[in-house]
Amino acid sequence: MPPLKSWLSIDPQSHFSIHNIPFGIISTAQHSSPHPAIAIGDHALDLQVFTEQNGFAALSIIQPHQHVFGEKTLNAFAALGRPIHRVVREYLQSVLLENGPFPDVLQNNTQLQQHALIPLHSCKMHLPMQITDYTDFYAGLNHAYNVGVLFRGPQNALQPNYKHLPVGYHGRASSVVVSGTPIIRPNGQILLNPSAEKKEPILSACKRLDIELELGCFVCKPSSLGQPISVKDAPEHLFGLVLLNDWSARDIQAWEYVPLGPFNSKNFGTSISAWVVLMDALEPFATTGMANDTQVLPYLDEKGRKSHFAIDLEVTLTTSQGNTSNIGKTTGKNLLFSFPQMLAHHSVGGCPFNVGDMMGSGTISGESKREKGCLLEQTDGGKTEVALQGGETRKFLEDGDTVRITGVCGGEAGALVGFGECVGRIEPAPVLKF
Incomplete structure (x- = not known):
């Protein structure tokens, strides 16, 4: 069918066509x-x-x-x-x-x-929603494997539970900000020499600041304490999606994450795009995600339902010198678990949900270097550099860098369903005196 046409003049390449209505x-x-x-x-x-x-x-x-x-x-x-x-x-x-x-x-x-x-x-x-709670998942299989290789080697890259359940952790809703809000580089405990026999941290501004290309999903239907949400009914609990950048302090994370996972390395800032694309607008682009070679338990089995979305995602970095480089391109299909599965798993023990709760997908990466959704993967843990326009390079983000994430569904002019952009500029860390 030909695209719908509005009486209002709309650029055919606009993310906000009449097919969208975010x-x-x-x-x-x-x-x-x-x-x-x-x-x-x-x-x-x-x-x-x-x-x-x-x-x-x-x-x-x-x-x-x-x-x-x-x-x-x-x-x-x-x-x-x-x-x-x-x-x-x-x-x-x-x-x-x-x-x-x-x-x-x-x-x-x-x-x-x-x-x-x-x-x-x-x-x-x-911010489009009052975000009552925020949970970040880890559903990007390629990202999880690549990071696992960096920390544990290829034999132990994925934990035994990874393909059985959507791994997640509780984020911090108070530091979720709308696109365009500057991100202040965090201070925290880091190890200057992780290989030293005696582990002595210092308090320092983060030196390995990173991005995480994700999607966020808002909940619109509450649930009661002790009452799980079935994977069959989960879609009716979902309002819409936004782009999400879960900024990450990799050096702070490396020191703090054992045994309970990320804390100060993640809670200083999470950026989301301003417009919520409703689930119904995304339905024409519903598709399957990454194949899971492990049979999930029945409460997570969607029985072939298409619950992922063919969203073309891109990341650009603009330096303080004004040079803009495309540093990543991937697709929303690169997730092992869907948002209905995340919601079903999150609630299976009886955790209640409120209207405005947000779930993050986890970093979305493809298999090639250009498809990796964070600098940690692209630089092999900081061992190599990413080449930028104008001869600049990056291992991790510098003050003054602006990161822009875009996402759009469909390739037909006049019928695009997009998210606009999710933008954040890095500001220097505050100077701490004790």
Whole structure:
């Protein structure tokens, strides 16, 4: 089928085609308090203004719930559930559709267009959700193997449990920030000489700062303490996806991670993209993930359901000198476990979920060097350098570096479903005096 066409002028290469309709939180010069919007082309449709001026008059099902478009986060909208998300998204598509059924709502309503259609460059973006909790998984098989080889050798690269369950750890929700927020280099304990017989750490600014290319998934349906979520029902608990960069301090991590895993090496900052791409928008790109040669237990068995997504992911690095280099390209298919499986495993012991909880996929890497989702893999643990434009090189990130992650589904002009970008610039560590 040919792509849908909007009456609004949209660049054919825009991530925010009429096929997408991602939701986010904006503030504007006219409305300084954060509130919901959707992205369409190079505009945001301000849903607070749209609602106040009767934009949803033709959608009766949302009438009792219109207050959600005046909230400061998407949590209240997310809590309405996937059937409502689906109806609202399809209605907004129909309002924006060329020769659609509701031309008088916006297309012929010049006054509403002037007030509700805001250029994206005039919008300030905010965290789309109040993130109640955050769990980071480790579902990228290639990444897990490559890092395992660095620390334990190829024979013991993967732990015996790896293919049986989605390995994860509890992250820190308080330091999740929206794209564009600077990332301050962390201080922490590191070993200057890990091979020394006597292990004597120092307190220092991180010297091996890294990225982790991931996807994040938000929960929209809560569960009760003691009540597992079945893998069959898990998709109804999922709101949408964002790009995620789980910044990592590799030298701090190497010293602290035994025996309980990452702590200060991860909790200083996690960046996410501003627009939540709903699960329904991603459904046309549903596919299988990496093949698992281990039979999982029945509570994780999706029975062939396609729960991964063909998302083309890229990473660029811009140095303080202004040189921009593409340093990674991979796909969302490079995950061993899906988000429904992660949710089913996370809750199997009775852990309750809240609306706004976020799950990270873990670093997504392919098999080749160009497909690796972090510098730790690309540099073989800091042994080699990544060549950048302008003759610069990197083993790990330097102050002033800006990392940009993009992700998009589909290759047909005018029908792209993308995430925009997830951007962070590294700022110097604070100077500590004791």
